[in-house]
Amino acid sequence: MASITIDGIVKQFGGNTVLQNLSLHIPDGAFYTLLGPSGCGKTTLLRCIAGFYEPDAGRLLFDKDDVTRVSTHHRDIGMVFQDYALFPDKTAFDNVAYGLRARRVAKPEISRRVTEALDKVGLGALADRYPAQMSGGQRQRVALARALVIRPRVLLMDEPLSNLDAKMRLQMRDVILDLVREAGITTVFVTHDQEEALAMSDRIAIMDRGRIAQLGTPEELYGTPVNAYVADFIGSANVLQVKTSASSEGAPHVRYELAGHTLNGVADAADAAAPAGAGVLIARPEDLSLMAPAPHVPNAVLGQVLRRQYLGFKTAYRIQLDSGPEIRVELHAGNTVADFHQGDRVQVLVPADCRVVAA
Ligand SMILES: Nc1ncnc2c1ncn2[C@@H]1O[C@H](COP(=O)(O)OP(=O)(O)OP(=O)(O)O)[C@@H](O)[C@H]1O
Numbered sequence: 001m002a003s004i005t006i007d008g009i010v011k012q013f014g015g016n017t018v019l020q021n022l023s024l025h026i027p028d029g030a031f032y033t034l035l036g037p038s039g040c041g042k043t044t045l046l047r048c049i050a051g052f053y054e055p056d057a058g059r060l061l062f063d064k065d066d067v068t069r070v071s072t073h074h075r076d077i078g079m080v081f082q083d084y085a086l087f088p089d090k091t092a093f094d095n096v097a098y099g100l101r102a103r104r105v106a107k108p109e110i111s112r113r114v115t116e117a118l119d120k121v122g123l124g125a126l127a128d129r130y131p132a133q134m135s136g137g138q139r140q141r142v143a144l145a146r147a148l149v150i151r152p153r154v155l156l157m158d159e160p161l162s163n164l165d166a167k168m169r170l171q172m173r174d175v176i177l178d179l180v181r182e183a184g185i186t187t188v189f190v191t192h193d194q195e196e197a198l199a200m201s202d203r204i205a206i207m208d209r210g211r212i213a214q215l216g217t218p219e220e221l222y223g224t225p226v227n228a229y230v231a232d233f234i235g236s237a238n239v240l241q242v243k244t245s246a247s248s249e250g251a252p253h254v255r256y257e258l259a260g261h262t263l264n265g266v267a268d269a270a271d272a273a274a275p276a277g278a279g280v281l282i283a284r285p286e287d288l289s290l291m292a293p294a295p296h297v298p299n300a301v302l303g304q305v306l307r308r309q310y311l312g313f314k315t316a317y318r319i320q321l322d323s324g325p326e327i328r329v330e331l332h333a334g335n336t337v338a339d340f341h342q343g344d345r346v347q348v349l350v351p352a353d354c355r356v357v358a359a
Contacts (some may be wrong), residue, residue, distance in 0.1 A: 001027040001185055002062040002153040004049065009058035011044055011210075018044045019055070020210040022128045026186060028063070031177070033189045035197040036207035036233070042190045045207075049188060050156050051075050062153055077155070078147030084139040085129040092118060093127040094140045099150040116160075117145040120179060135166040144176065148183060155180060155187045161196065173200055194234050198222065206230050226268065227357050231282040238288075238327050244279040244356055254356050256281060259324025263299045278331055278348040278359040280314040281350075288316065290340055298349040303323040303327070305340050315339070319348055 004026040011019040018041045026032045034042040041248060047053045048062060052070035060068045067075050086095050096117050100110045105344050118124050121141035140160060147155060160176070161169045177200060180187045191197055197204045197216040206213045206221065206229075214230045225231035228239040240258065247253035247264060254267040256279060263279065293302060303321040317329045317340065327348060340346050 001028055001183075002065075004154060004186060004188070005059075005061040006045070006049070007061065008060040009045070009055045009060065011041075011053060011055050013047060015022060016292070018210050019048070021058070022060075022211060024205060024212060024215065026188065028186055029184045030202045031180060031189065033191060033197040033198060033201040033204045034186045034207055035191060035204050036193060036213075040207040041210045042192075042207055046156050046158055046188060046190050049154070050077055050079060076150075076152050078150060078152035078155045080140070080143045080147050080155070082162050084131070084136075084163075086144045086146075087140055088094045088131050088137055091130055092123060092134070092145075092273060095131070095142050096146045096149050099146065103150065111285065113149055115267055117149040118142075120148075121145045121175060135168075136164050137172060140164065140172060141175065143159045144179065145153075148179060148185070150183065151183070155185045157187065157188045157189045159190055159192070161191070162193070163167055165191050169196070173277055177201070198234070204234075206233055224355065225282060225357075228280050228282065236285060236328070238281070238283040238285065240281045240283070240325050240327070241359065242279050242281045242356060254279070256356055258350070259301050259303070259321035261301045263350055265354050266348075266352070268355060268357045279356040280359050281354060281356050283327070283354045285316065285328040286314070286332065287354065288327070288329040289331065289355060290319075290329055290346045291349060292338065293345050293347045297347060297349070299350050299352050301327075302347055303347070305342050305344045305346055308339075308341055321348070 006022060006024045009019050009022050023078045034045060036042055044053065048055050051070065059066055068158040091115055094232045096114045097110050118127055121144055123138060123141050126138065159245060161172050189200065201218060203215060203217055204221055208229055214226045221230060221234045225234060232239055242256040242258050244254050244256045247255045248327060252267050254265050255262055256265055260279065301321050303319040306318040306320050314330050314332045319327050319329055321327055329348060
């Protein structure tokens with residue numbers, strides 16, 4: 001077990017800089033997820049931590065040990081891949097035993113630890129099966145047991161759930177979390193599935209073209225995304241260009257123009273000093289609400305229902321704001337406000353704590 005310090009890592013392929021001076025500290029025992037769209041550099045970063053790639057600049061530390069130039073098999077890491085990467089000609093037992101045999105662990109101890117590891121992942125009865133005789137979920141459990149049985153300092157997982165069906169993915173989330181929590185092992189998990197990231201992580205690093213756009217707890221990323229990219233990547237958000245001006249209440253409050261109305265919002269701390277200009281309103285559909293048009297309602301914008309979609313636990317609306325953009329609103333079942341239909345005139349209520357960030 002060890003903390004991981006990534007200090008100013010740069011990685012280039014040809015002329016293409018894939019990791020741009022990236023720094024990140026992962027405390028001992030924490031579960032961190034790298035999340036981002038295809039090609040943002042998640043796997044490259046994981047491979048630098050694993051030692052498959054040597055960075056062009058920067059350092060990598062496990063605790064205080066500089067492992068930047070240490071080879072993969074001396075880094076003491078466990079790895080789990082999307083495609084399991086099991087040996088097809090070895091049984092589950094022998095797959096899990098492989099790392100211990102390579103480390104010349106005594107036979108009785110190998111037997112004890114492998115049996116224990118297979119039991120932990122619920123495969124005690126399948127020790128003699130070959131990978132081809134197992135389901136995807138079972139194979140991934142073998143891969144997990146194989147990674148953990150060597151008691152690595154760091155566990156690295158590259159999209160380990162993406163080849164599994166939806167139900168198995170949910171089950172394996174719990175299996176993984178139970179095992180890594182019990183072992184107290186520092187884990188770096190790569191996914192492009194935002195729900196998986198939210199459900200599993202202590203902290204999520206959202207990556208954008210080789211940089212970290214935001215690092216935070218799931219609640220921080222969802223509740224206070226620093227920019228439109230993060231807001232749009234985690235959950236869904238209305239991301240609307242607005243013109244901002246200073247609020248009489250002072251920072252962090254800000255006023256902004258949306259579809260001909262002046263509303264109150266909250267500015268990002270970094271932008272609070274310069275409130276006048278172009279901004280971006282970030283409003284989650286579930287934070288907005290609807291009412292029939294009425295005079296003198298603060299923080300409301302007029303529009304018309306373009307589409308109403310009933311989704312059981314919620315109803316999703318697309319509203320065309322009068323001489324403004326479209327905006328999405330979601331009302332949850334049990335919400336007592338009246339229902340609206342296509343063509344209805346409505347007033348969209350935008351809470352005054354909705355955030356406006358730099359454009
Ligand atoms: N070995 C390599 N040689 C050249 N370019 C590479 C190599 N590995 C990755 N790249 C490039 O680096 C960029 C980042 O790739 P990376 O695999 O790290 O992205 P990712 O975020 O993991 O994407 P995905 O979710 O699709 O796996 C891509 O543009 C990719 O084409």
